[in-house]
Amino acid sequence: MNRRIYVGLDIGSISSEALLLSEEGILSYSIMATGPNPKRATRECLKEALSKGGIGEESISRVVATGYGRISVPFKAKEVTEITCHARGSHFLFPRTRTVIDIGGQDSKVITLDDRGRVTDFVMNDKCAAGTGRFLEVMAHALEVKLSEMGRRSLKTKKGVPITSMCTVFAESEVISLIAEGYGVEEILKGIHDSIAHRIFRMTRRLRVRGEITISGGVAKNEGIVEALKNLFGMEINLPDEPQIVGALGAALYAKEMI
């Protein structure tokens, strides 16, 4: 039987994701570093997702590309922005979502949506990558902590050291000074996460946030930031099993719905 396979490709500044979708649901996905060549990342990522799903390239019905590298995807049927795709993907996973917080590699976005998953408004960070994945990478490096361990370690303490600089370069210097002053790594990590959460919370204030909130993007894997956001919003936040594929899922859903 010929299954129709729809592909969503999210080519971000740090990571790329490919997701295969059929009428039955998600078949497989892959996540890898984008690196300096987005075209190569696209090919490799799709190849891996196809291999994981045991599917041949010939089964692909349609590809929709999203993310910063969407323009460079050669075999797409359509390009859709990551804002629209994250909204669509989040709504698919949590249909009562009305606000999406997407923190990616180089930018963060807050998106409001209607009951059909369509974007009604959005805000993005501007001019700098403070409070995004790249910011966290630099901080992890300064603190000599693995990126994947940052969240868990920050939850070991209740009191964070306030980080006043949001410029990545200045914040790195501030973190190094705090280490020199004798503050514990966990306290500094909590301070970093709190400052990012505050920044996101302020962004949401520019929109009319209502209904359920879903968080997506690679930074959502950081438990410390999710926890800080829950505290600020005073409510639960939907966290997908794999927050990094929400954009690709949205793109695949658009591929499926295209006539």
Added chain:
Amino acid sequence: MANKAIGLKFLRKMIHFPSTYSFVLPFFNLLHSKENQAYRVWVRFLLSTFRDAYAHQKPVVWINSFLPSELIYGLDAIPILPEIISALVSYLGWSGRFLSRADTSISTDLCSFYRCALGLALEDFLPRPDLILSSSQLCDGANKFFNYLSRLYHCPHLLLDPPYSDHPRSHRYMEGQIKEVVDKATKILSLPLRKERLRLVLNRSNQARHWIEKINQLRQTIPSPFPGSEGLSYLSGMTFHSMGSPWALRFFPLLYAEIERRVFSKKGYLPEEKHRFLWLHHVRPYYKNEIFNILSSRGIALSFEEANYLYWPPLDPSEPWKSLADKILSNVWAGPIERRMKAIEEMRVAYSIDGVIHFSHWGCRQSCGGAAIIGDWLKEKGISYLILFGDGADPNNYSPGQTRTRLEAFIEMMG
């Protein structure tokens, strides 16, 4: 590197010769032979202004955009607007060098149009002013910048300081200020103030105003006959710089005829018009950018721009100072935000607007300050609204990826 320096030195030398402008004019005509006639008049206007300024046959007065150029033409002097020159330099892709030069003297947080102009001044690329006359309306930073330049050039600086409110007392106060400034200017420039000339200039301004009104009416046509990207360049440039000059009476009727021709042929500037947008702010990015291509390729017509909103009443040539005071104080971008909102509502209805982009130019507090209030108000009315962060003259503050994502997501949101 050495070749570049020699090239720049040569260019600097050449632009100081009035004959250069007469020499390059035929080449410009040839180069722009496919452009509309109004555009060509604009190019000729700029070249002739520079030629006259370097010829020093008349005094050169530097002004800023919201100071009525009628005052300078009325004095029979040559108005030079550094902001417009910065926009041109940015359009030609040369702003980087001059911005870097300015950054050695002034904060990078200042408006890039002024920073670029300062770089041009420091590198001696501008005609020297005999007088600087600036207005504090909308931008106090502009005055500090002009004051800095007056020290640099050792030339006098006069200031018009329009009050915030539109109260009748403000009009009388403004009228008095204009009289005082004109009195000082005539003494500084040793120019007699001739009433007949002033009357002529105000009459010309009124005639040009009449054509602007007609152009704005034509632009209400669906599909949009004239792109907002051009409305924000040579059209608004002429409105800021040429009012009161004979050039305005050549430019505006020609542009009207060109737009009328397009309206008669029932062809919009886009093959298919899905949405009609209004652009808020007086400027746009002038350096190479993708903004207008992104909009056009998705069927978004930039139908109108607030830079060309006709806010002032016809001038009364028998009462020039009062008229010019009225013109200054009717500026909808100054004073309470409700005035600007009223104008936006008028434009929204007249141009059948369904989407609004508020360009937030880096360093421009006056417009960015009101962006959120306008946004909330428009969204209440169900009008899609986007604040687009960027910079008019400094390409370093332009992020292509983020700008594309913002614009495309906004268009996707509108469906």
